[in-house]
Amino acid sequence: MQSTPFSADSSVGQILTFLQRNGEATIRELEIELGVSTTAVREHLINLDARGYIATRLIRNGRGRPRIVYSLTEQARDVFPRSYDTLVTVLLDEIARQQGEQGLTQLLDSVSERLAEGYQQAGKGNLESRMGNVQKMMESRGIPVEVQPDSQGFTFYACPYHEVAMDHAGVCAMEKHMLEQVLGHSIQNETSIRSGSRVCSFSVAAGDNTIALVE
Structure with a gap:
């Protein structure tokens, strides 16, 4: 809200x-x-x-x-306050009730891909450029983000979907999947605001973990 x-x-x-x-x-x-x-x-x-x-x-x-x-x-x-979070939470609750958790997960996966498509420009260039673009993308949404040295990961100082994510862990997975689509690289969630941490932090997975970029 x-x-x-x-x-x-x-x-x-x-x-x-x-x-x-x-x-x-x-x-x-x-x-x-x-x-x-x-x-x-x-x-x-x-x-x-x-x-x-x-x-x-x-x-x-x-x-x-x-x-x-x-x-x-x-x-x-x-x-002025708007109750979008309440509406989205109720919608996700109802989807899970009618289609089960698997159905909800499939829906959120589709949403993450749609979100990634909207950020195609952020997926241009090398990994360092893409991470910088993700930082700008998030900060344009009011989410302070710090890119770790040598593009090793991110630190998010706020959650874009905090109220909804507290009720549905799948929302965190959705955002992580979206970031992976934009970066073209696997990431790992190290800390989570939902789990009680002050920040959400992600590290770029070591090794050859590249994934297909959204076209």
């Missing part, structure tokens, strides 16, 4: 919530709602606009000065 980077009780959080509930508002309406000055509201709106969370439009009423109203952008919708 995602969470807002702003406290719901903060002025910025209150602005986001007010705009989410009301669609749009003027600075004056936000002043009244928050009980703060015009300057304070403007500063918060500038901050939100810099993050790409605020859209503006002019409303002209007769001869008076046009009013500026503020609303949320589509990007701003992402700062």
